[in-house]
Amino acid sequence: MNALESMRMALQGVVSNRLRSLLTMLGITIGVAAVIILVSVGHGSAVAVQQRIENLGTNIISVSPGGFGSFGGGRAQRGTQSAVTELTTKDVAALQNKASAPDVKSVTPVVNGTSVTITYNGQSYSPSQFIGTTPSYEEARKSPVEAGSFFSSADEADHVSDVVLGETVVANLFDGQNPIGASVKINGHAFLVVGVLQSKGTNGFQDQDDIAIAPLSTTQDLLTGVTGGLSQIIVEARSSKAVDDAEAEVTSILTPAHTSNGIATFRVLNQASLLQTTSATTHTFTVLLAAVAAISLLVGGIGVMNIMLVTVTERTREIGIRKAIGARRVDVLGQFLIEATMLSICGGVLGVVVGLVGSRFTIVGVQPVVEAYSVVLAFSVGVAVGLFFGIYPANRAAALRPIEALRYE
Amino acid sequence: MAGRRWPAVALESVSKSYGVGEVAVHALRGVDLRIESGDYVGIMGASGSGKSTLMNLIGCLDVPTSGRCLLDGLEVSDLTDVELSYLRNHRIGFVFQSFNLIPRTSALRNVELPLIYARVGRVERRERALAALAAVGLADRATHGPQQLSGGQQQRVAIARAIVTDPALILADEPTGNIDSAAQRELLQIFDDLNAAGRTIVMITHEQDVAAHALRTIHLSDGRIVGDERRAPLPPAPLEAAA
Numbered sequence: 001m002n003a004l005e006s007m008r009m010a011l012q013g014v015v016s017n018r019l020r021s022l023l024t025m026l027g028i029t030i031g032v033a034a035v036i037i038l039v040s041v042g043h044g045s046a047v048a049v050q051q052r053i054e055n056l057g058t059n060i061i062s063v064s065p066g067g068f069g070s071f072g073g074g075r076a077q078r079g080t081q082s083a084v085t086e087l088t089t090k091d092v093a094a095l096q097n098k099a100s101a102p103d104v105k106s107v108t109p110v111v112n113g114t115s116v117t118i119t120y121n122g123q124s125y126s127p128s129q130f131i132g133t134t135p136s137y138e139e140a141r142k143s144p145v146e147a148g149s150f151f152s153s154a155d156e157a158d159h160v161s162d163v164v165l166g167e168t169v170v171a172n173l174f175d176g177q178n179p180i181g182a183s184v185k186i187n188g189h190a191f192l193v194v195g196v197l198q199s200k201g202t203n204g205f206q207d208q209d210d211i212a213i214a215p216l217s218t219t220q221d222l223l224t225g226v227t228g229g230l231s232q233i234i235v236e237a238r239s240s241k242a243v244d245d246a247e248a249e250v251t252s253i254l255t256p257a258h259t260s261n262g263i264a265t266f267r268v269l270n271q272a273s274l275l276q277t278t279s280a281t282t283h284t285f286t287v288l289l290a291a292v293a294a295i296s297l298l299v300g301g302i303g304v305m306n307i308m309l310v311t312v313t314e315r316t317r318e319i320g321i322r323k324a325i326g327a328r329r330v331d332v333l334g335q336f337l338i339e340a341t342m343l344s345i346c347g348g349v350l351g352v353v354v355g356l357v358g359s360r361f362t363i364v365g366v367q368p369v370v371e372a373y374s375v376v377l378a379f380s381v382g383v384a385v386g387l388f389f390g391i392y393p394a395n396r397a398a399a400l401r402p403i404e405a406l407r408y409e
Numbered sequence: 410m411a412g413r414r415w416p417a418v419a420l421e422s423v424s425k426s427y428g429v430g431e432v433a434v435h436a437l438r439g440v441d442l443r444i445e446s447g448d449y450v451g452i453m454g455a456s457g458s459g460k461s462t463l464m465n466l467i468g469c470l471d472v473p474t475s476g477r478c479l480l481d482g483l484e485v486s487d488l489t490d491v492e493l494s495y496l497r498n499h500r501i502g503f504v505f506q507s508f509n510l511i512p513r514t515s516a517l518r519n520v521e522l523p524l525i526y527a528r529v530g531r532v533e534r535r536e537r538a539l540a541a542l543a544a545v546g547l548a549d550r551a552t553h554g555p556q557q558l559s560g561g562q563q564q565r566v567a568i569a570r571a572i573v574t575d576p577a578l579i580l581a582d583e584p585t586g587n588i589d590s591a592a593q594r595e596l597l598q599i600f601d602d603l604n605a606a607g608r609t610i611v612m613i614t615h616e617q618d619v620a621a622h623a624l625r626t627i628h629l630s631d632g633r634i635v636g637d638e639r640r641a642p643l644p645p646a647p648l649e650a651a652a
Contacts, residue, residue: 002528324509326495326523327494401471402497403465
């Protein structure tokens, strides 16, 4: 019996019981679709997290005061909270020394203003972030202005009251008017709006456009106080490859001045290693999701087996007739195996379609990113599962003795 | 020695029992039987006399508990599964009381089935299947499914299926049992023609007028042959007649 005839017989078996075949396929369909969608969701969230981190720049090292244990693979030194000594502009100057820190490209001090309210024309708004920094922030944090300009180093040195606003802040205060050149009140102090940042959207945790940036000197003068330490120092390495060297230099420069009882009182966070750790984490997450989905694929396979067993029992007499007129074991085996494979292939194709369509929608806040390997894998595993679970029933059909099969009512 | 060197069927002290020990049922108890090729044998007996068991053994659907069963001189129990399939496909044609057509499958497709298993190509298969249907007078019903055919027509499709591979031996298990008398006459005529064409026919029946068509009748009772009557002389083998 040639393959074409086997397929024709198998097709007849599938078609002659449409509803049952459809329900059997559904098991495989759901399994395959679940694998594709869940892997896509896992991958989508991984991509989103990576994008967020990459947006921050992979050549970025951030130094913050305190030592709260390790985080994100950064070379964190343990310390106690009581031992915190604040980071100051002196540290910034020390890090900017090209001789002791050759791999450092730029150093950007950052202070965070808290409970800051911006008022314009009777409208007031409190941005979730208010940052005092130097112009190198624009490049280090990849926050270019869209309109106007960032304040200059000279402005910073001169304690100029300029401010750069994020789009969310602009939208809340200016109601469609051009904000450049407008004078706003920040906690009662007059500031000139010089630039608007390019929109960065949300990073999943907060709106990155809900921000206002002013010169460090001015911010310390008017809002946070001159004596307060820096919230953070952003160190930009020469390149992504130089990050580890730069990190070592930063650590060795800061350690003498910031050590309490032999324990460092600052944390160094390396974006590159953070990226590695998060991608490892999200990979685990993806694998976990895929494993859950794989279980439904297995259940679908068992469904195929169940139906094939019923089919074989139901068609025992037919199998007997076929054997009586000369069907060999392999003929019967082939017929039922192909039938099982056909069911799982149809189910698999349907599952791929459902999976691809389903992955177009945002699921629990994540835009799934379909991975080609998951589609290929889900489909082939689906078909293999159907085939595997078809073997036993098909074998049972093939092993039937013709005389018993013929007597079967 | 050409032509009739081997009997079509030879059973040597064949016994068949189902189950073991106290509950064993002895369907056949030491049957010796020779059926020459070209013969037309009617097997009669009450139900439970072992007719069907005998038929199944001859048709290689079952194996004897003891004794030897030879088809054209070949010992059946020596054959492998594949060889038995080949034998059932090429040497034997089955006709069952309940027709046993494959449901939801056209008459033509049913008749083609043995040829599919014989790996006959598509075009030749169709030709031969149509010829077999024409031989039983159903050329115009090729596309009908079993449900659309009367009992007599279904049985004729079954006969077409049995003869499509051109087997030398036709085994019929009460082929007229479920059929009205008009259709029965047509069917028996077909069997007569098949025998006249040189095929060996073994037919189970419990009707005297059906058995009257046979050249030889054998009576079974309680698993033993109790009567063996030749009604008409064995026709010369077609090979010899041609020679």
